[in-house]
Amino acid sequence: MFRNYIKIAWRNLRKSKLLTGVNVLGLAIAFAACILLVLTAWRELSFDQFHTNKGRLQELYITVQRPEGEESRSNFPIPLTPALKQDFPEVKAASRFIAISGSIRYHDKTFQADVKSADADLLKMFSFPLIKGEMHQPLNSLSNVVITANMAKKIFGAEDAINKPVEIYLEGEWKSFIVSAVAKDIPDNSTISFDVVCRFENTPGYVSQKDDWGASSNEVFVQLADHATVAGFERRSGTFVNKYFTAILRDLKRDGVAPGKDGQLMSLHLMPITTIHFNSISSSGGAISKTYPYLLLLIGGFILFIACVNFMNLTIAAAFSRSREIGMRKILGAVKTQLVTQLWGEAVLICLLALVTGLVIAYLLLPGYNALFSNKLSLALLKSPGLLAGVLLGFVLVTLLSGGYPAWAIAKINTLKVLKGSLQAGKSNGLRNVLMVTQFVISSLLICCTLIAWQQLDYLRKMPLGYNRDQVISIPLPYEMDTEQALQRMRNSLSGQTGIAAISGAAINMGRGRDGASQSSIIAMDYKGHSVRSNWLRVDYDYVKALGLTLLAGRDFSQAYGTDSSGLVINEKMAAQLGGVQAALGVQLPVLDSAHPLTVIGVVKDFNFKPLKEDIAPLTMNLVKSWPVQYIFVKVAPGDLQGSMALVKKQWKQLYPGSDIDPSFLDENTDRQYRREQRYSGIFISAAILAIIISCMGLFAISVLVMTRRTREIGVRKVLGASVIGIVALVSKDFVKLVLLSVMIAAPIAWYVMDQWLQDYAYRIHINITVFVAAGGIALLVAVLTVSIQSVRAALMNPIKSIRTE
Amino acid sequence: MIQLKHISKHYPVGFGKNEVLKDVDLTIFPGEFVSIMGPSGSGKSTLLHILGLLEEPSTGEYLFEGEPVQRMSEKKRTQLHRGSIGFVFQAYHLIDELTVYENIETPLLYKNMPASERKSRVADVLDRFNMVAKKDLFPNQLSGGQQQLVGIARAIVAEPRVILADEPTGNLHSDQARVIMQMFKHLNETDKITIIQVTHSEQNAAFGHRVIEIRDGKIQ
Incomplete structure (x- = not known):
């Protein structure tokens, strides 16, 4: 039975090579794009998720009310951390953290290195496992340093790094240290990173500022005790602030600053370690806004959806021409579930073909994609169970959407009507039109957003800054x-x-x-x-x-x-x-x-x-x-x-x-x-181009079907004296109307979304109506060109031939 | 075997209705070879569709092997299609994407027959119809008469008790038609399969035991 299905599916695919090609290629491109976008988003979302204690780890930040408004920052006075550990039973461990140098020396050989200073708790709180040397108290002595395996290899080569003397450039001179332990390389999806870490007391200015509550420099990471809550900590922090920040509070009161929403002038807060990558308050983190990864997923979903719609439209159209087979099968004793299984199975087969092609495309594109958008992605990420499950789920959804619905639609049609031949293929185009409009709404939306983002970036790049940049x-x-x-x-x-x-x-x-x-x-x-x-x-x-x-x-x-x-x-x-x-x-x-x-x-x-x-x-x-x-x-x-x-x-x-x-x-x-903006606008532009290409592939396939169906009508019209241009206009009209409608729907959405985005910029462009006209023009032009290929061919056909073929 | 009691069929047309069958009573016994004849639009195809469980009568009772069809579940009807009723159509309705062999095999697939038994059954039928040499051809590589032979082979491979044929020779010239009709006669006589055919031709009707004349929805 199963072999029979596959045989039929294969023969069907070969019979309509053009449509199958469009289907598979469109889906494959969409899968490839989707895989790349999902990988990018996954990597961003995976930041700092590898810490075993991640549920308990927090970064401290402070909110201060100032005359010019509220200010939040994650830099703290040096004495705050010891005080914090003393005053809060909620705090199980805490570490200060700051970058202190960029150079390390061993036997007169100098190396670039990211040197951080931290408290000994750091290595216990975070999952940066040690692989060699002193495992329990690697930062016991002030002159100890822990280096990463990669750094150790760079400095010492094959030699054992443990107990080797190194020098770090601090405050204008070389200071001596001893390597006490080697840590496993820090994953590149870690916000907190170092090549070399030493005790916090080595921080430049430590001695003069160790009791100074007025200057802020280092970040503070906290591990909460097992039963402590963030809310509990923040509630009790008021007393702490009043006790230690007396001078600053006095000044704020003198300047007549109004208290914030919580009634405090200054208050301490915690943010979970897993969110600091997206939180710009954090000095180490805040690399990107949390919306970006989700935006990428959304765009990936859009592209996949567009390809699915193509698939659906084509399967439905093609399936009606197969309705005789379906009807005959019913008479031979097939039940509905068997038919749905068969048709859905064919969809799965095509999707599988597309998925494999997509994976190959993604694999080939990956190096270029990484270089273009300065990412460090590899397809090996797909091995992680969460992502794998997600991809499989996505795949099943795609097959259900693109193959399942058409299968169900065909399987329920009346047997007798089919055999009598009274069922016309694709008579009602309501659903098809809705789907096509949706496709073009998404494409136009992406085009509009791309144009606006590009204008804004160009505006930023060209805006006079008040100083000389070129020379x-x-x-x-x-x-x-x-x-x-x-x-x-x-x-x-x-x-x-x-x-x-x-x-x-x-x-x-x-x-x-x-x-x-x-x-x-x-x-x-x-x-x-x-x-x-x-x-x-x-x-x-x-x-x-x-x-x-x-x-x-x-x-x-x-x-x-x-x-x-x-x-x-x-x-x-x-x-x-x-x-x-x-x-x-x-x-x-x-x-x-x-x-x-x-x-x-x-x-x-x-x-x-x-x-x-x-x-x-x-x-x-x-x-x-x-x-x-x-x-x-x-x-x-x-x-x-x-x-x-x-x-x-x-x-x-x-x-x-x-x-x-x-x-x-x-x-x-x-x-x-504006590298980040450029990176994302690059992804946006590619996505917009892909979306319009895939939409047009669908449009092309549909126009092929429509033209085949209307061959006779066109022949008769030509015999009656219609001109080629008239015929092209006649058959393109329906599609043009749909595309125009799509642009009209997309424009206000794009305007709203991009207006929100522009609010992030102190200097921004005003969205001009010409953008929407241009976007509409692009979508329309591409669509008309696509349809014209078919309509011109149909119009030029010898009418005698087209009438006779019926 | 088949009993129709007061069967009527009408379709809604505008505000009124179009009566196709009016109060039809009909009994067909096992092993009979019956021809239904009548002019176009007289309701003979509808009658055949009702007999084949493809359409439901508007009123009346239909007993298939003593069982009332109206009260059968969808599943039971499918079972009848799989095992008891075979169809032959004027336009053959072979599946274009399947070879002769695979077309004949399809009903057996839906009966969930084991592969070995399936193979021997299809081989038997091919042998009987003298089509072994053509088993790997696709329908569009065969003549009309050959296609209809495949259609009949497909109809009998599951060993049904009744074959319903809707103008089986309508698309064939007379030589081919004779071959087909002889095949039906042979099946009826040696395999004891009940055959009900709709036909226009007196010649074809002569192959059967009994002719049912239908005119304006009524049996004459």
Whole structure:
């Protein structure tokens, strides 16, 4: 019986090669796209799920009410963690966590490494298993470090790493450590990562800040006791805040800040470790918004649905031409379930063929996909039981939707009608039309969203930022170097060279450099009885000139004045807090300590020193040496930009022969800020293109069927004198109407969705009606072209032939 | 074997109804070879469909082997289709995607017969119809008469007690028609299969024992 079914299915597939091809290819492409999207989403959703204690692990964050609004952050004063462990029985374990260095040295060989400092609890709380060395108290001594297997291999090769001495570059010098244990490599879906981890007491500034409740730096991870709850912890945290943050609370009260929703000025909260990947409050996490993985799944579902609809339409259409077989089988004694099984089985066969093809396509596309969207995916992910179950479930759903419904529809038709031949294939097209409209709604929706997202990105990329992006080279300086000296030497060797306009430095890059780093620091101080907050940016002489900022009052930092090390250059937003551009000049601010105030010497026009998602905030630039310069900025003359870049590289090589730098122009850096958006818009564009292609494959197949059915009508019309154009218009009309309707449905949905998305950006475009017209135009054009292939062929056919064939 | 009592059949047409069969009484005994004759539209095909359980009468009672058909479940009717009733159609209605062999085998598949028995049954039938050489051909590679032979072979392979034939020779020329009719006669005489055929031709009717004339929905 089963063999008989398969035989019939196979012969049917071979009989209608074109339609089968469309079906299988469409589904296969959809499966491939879906697999890639599901893998991407799965990887994002799998972040931090591997910790055995994941249900108990939390990251601490604090919410503070400020005059300018509520602020949440996950950075804490150093003394908070010991106090937390002491005051809260709910806290079973807790660890501070912060990045402290980027370089490690062994026998004069220096390696790039992600060096973190943490409390000993870290390795007990999280599932970072040790594989060698001291298993129980690897961070017992202050001079112990734990390194990952990969790092150990890099540093020591085949040698045993345990008890080897290494040096880490900290606070301008090399400090000695002993490797006490080797940890298994950290999975790449872990938010918390390190190559090397040492005791928190080695953190730069630890000694001076270990009792300072005013400065915030490290993150805090907490493991709750078995019976403790997050709500219980947060309830009791009020007392804790009042006990330790007295000074800050006093200032907030003085500034007249209104309490937040919970009635508190400051409150501690916990977020589960499994959510920090999606939570931008977390300093380590917040890589993407939680909606993105689900959006990917949704798009994958859309594409699959479109392919399923094709399948359904074609199966129904083809099945009616098989109704004689079905009727005969009924008479020979087949019951309905047997018929449904047979027809559904055929669908399963086609789907299986498509799934296998899809897997092959996905496998072939994966390297390119990974490179394009900087992912690290592999099909091996499919082995995880959850995902496998999901894929199988999806597959069964697809076969049920695409094969099950048509099977049921055919199996219930009246036997006698079929045999008498009074049943016409595809007489009622209601369902088919609804399905086709749905397909094109989805396609148009994706096209609209893609166009709008692309416009927004283009707008961000082209928007003037208030500083020069094209002519400024940014050089990230190596960690283990005396950066002040490096800046000075580069300044000396470059100044005066042709093509070099200005040289300066800063502690923070503009945009994101090739090192991918971005950071910011914020200071608060009292001015005339209220507190003033500002971004804090260490720069160097000629910063205004090098970046092409516009001075509104005062002057740039200059070596010509001996007193500039206590000077400040601020932006308009900061000046507004100090009483206006002119009034701010000469103001003395007690930033570091009140005995040595810093003086405002210049005010610059606001410029976007942060990504355009954020509005411009107050900014204070200074020359305070305790924040060392990390980047050199070189402004070069327009014209030979690449020549200037080569010159900069050459000079550096001469000064530091053993050291490599990776300079980049600032416009590259600002583009890199929108990498995530670009990545996702790339996925969106591909999805939109796929959706429209697959929809059109379905449209094509349907038009083939319709034309075959209308051959005689077209022949008769031609005999009666209809023109080719008239006939093409006649048969395309129905499809065009459906596509137009779809665009009309999709436009408002797209407008609403994208308007929500744009709200994320401080600087955004207004959605223009032309987008929808363009999207409609694209959908319509592609659809008309698809249908025309068939209708023109039908119209050009010799009428004698088409009439005779009936 | 078959007993119809006061059978009527009408279809709704607009506000009224179109009466196709009016108060038909008919008894057919086992082993009979009956021909139903009548002009177009007289209701003979409808009568055959009712006999074959493909259509339900509007009123009246139908006993198949003594059992009232109206009270049979869907399952029981399917059982009758599988084992007791064979059909032969004017347009053959072979399954185009299956070979001669597979077409004949299909009813046995629905009877869940074991493979070995199935094989020998189909082989027997092929042998009997002299079609062994053609068993791997598809229906469109055969002439009309050959297709109808396959149709008959398919109808008898499950060894039904009655064959219902709806103008079995309507699409064939006279030579082919004679072969088919002889086959029916042979089946009736040697295998004791009851045969009921609808036909237009006096010649064909002559092969049977009894002719039932039907006119305007009534048996004459």
